[in-house]
Amino acid sequence: NAGVTQTPKFRILKIGQSMTLQCTQDMNHNYMYWYRQDPGMGLKLIYYSVGAGITDKGEVPNGYNVSRSTTEDFPLRLELAAPSQTSVYFCASSYRLLYEQYFGPGTRLTVT
Amino acid sequence: EDKVVQSPLSLVVHEGDTVTLNCSYEVTNFRSLLWYKQEKKAPTFLFMLTSSGIEKKSGRLSSILDKKELFSILNITATQTGDSAVYLCAVDPGGTSYGKLTFGQGTILTVHP
Numbered sequence: 599n600a601g602v603t604q605t606p607k608f609r610i611l612k613i614g615q616s617m618t619l620q621c622t623q624d625m626n627h628n629y630m631y632w633y634r635q636d637p638g639m640g641l642k643l644i645y646y647s648v649g650a651g652i653t654d655k656g657e658v659p660n661g662y663n664v665s666r667s668t669t670e671d672f673p674l675r676l677e678l679a680a681p682s683q684t685s686v687y688f689c690a691s692s693y694r695l696l697y698e699q700y701f702g703p704g705t706r707l708t709v710t
Numbered sequence: 711e712d713k714v715v716q717s718p719l720s721l722v723v724h725e726g727d728t729v730t731l732n733c734s735y736e737v738t739n740f741r742s743l744l745w746y747k748q749e750k751k752a753p754t755f756l757f758m759l760t761s762s763g764i765e766k767k768s769g770r771l772s773s774i775l776d777k778k779e780l781f782s783i784l785n786i787t788a789t790q791t792g793d794s795a796v797y798l799c800a801v802d803p804g805g806t807s808y809g810k811l812t813f814g815q816g817t818i819l820t821v822h823p
Binding site for chain 2: 638639640641642643646656657688698699700701702703704
């Protein structure tokens with residue numbers, strides 16, 4: 599099992615550009631999550647999903663969109679990137695809500 | 711607003727020392743508290759605590775929850791350089807926020823040889 603994989607590992611965006619962060623898990627987990635982590639801070643939940651076709655907002659959803667068309671994939675879309683979105687983004691999955699979450703390696707995004 | 715506060719923010723010890731990390735929380739509802747270890751990259755799960763007073767243990771690490779006083783501690787005995795990491799505490803507030811973890815800012819632990 600590869601676990602949770604994320605692409606890309608690093609990305610630099612210009613203000614106003616858009617991009618999609620990819621997340622895939624091969625553990626057949628129903629629950630998937632997107633977090634962001636700013637320097638010296640804990641993780642903040644952006645969006646989560648309890649299964650294909652079902653998503654819900656977390657603590658900091660503004661400026662992001664998600665979709666969940668399959669169990670395996672949970673992409674995060676940034677529209678009109680802003681410097682405030684400079685962060686490290688982690689995708690995670692779990693078998694059940696709030697059971698042990700498995701994290702991907704993260705995507706470091708810089709918006710300049 | 712739900713809040714999770716960890717202390718100390720950073721800690722430097724020598725191998726063999728014992729450390730205690732603290733996590734206090736204020737949430738409208740409470741379902742569980744989780745501890746994670748974060749080295750260079752992604753957090754890895756350590757413990758999930760739901761019941762007060764019951765210690766969870768894994769090797770040299772242990773954790774306990776006090777739901778009356780709204781805090782948890784993570785103990786690491788006989789520390790090793792490999793324990794150097796950021797330790798994150800998170801709370802599941804339950805209720806209508808079920809599943810939405812609130813994280814503390816983390817404690818940076820540095821273990822010197």
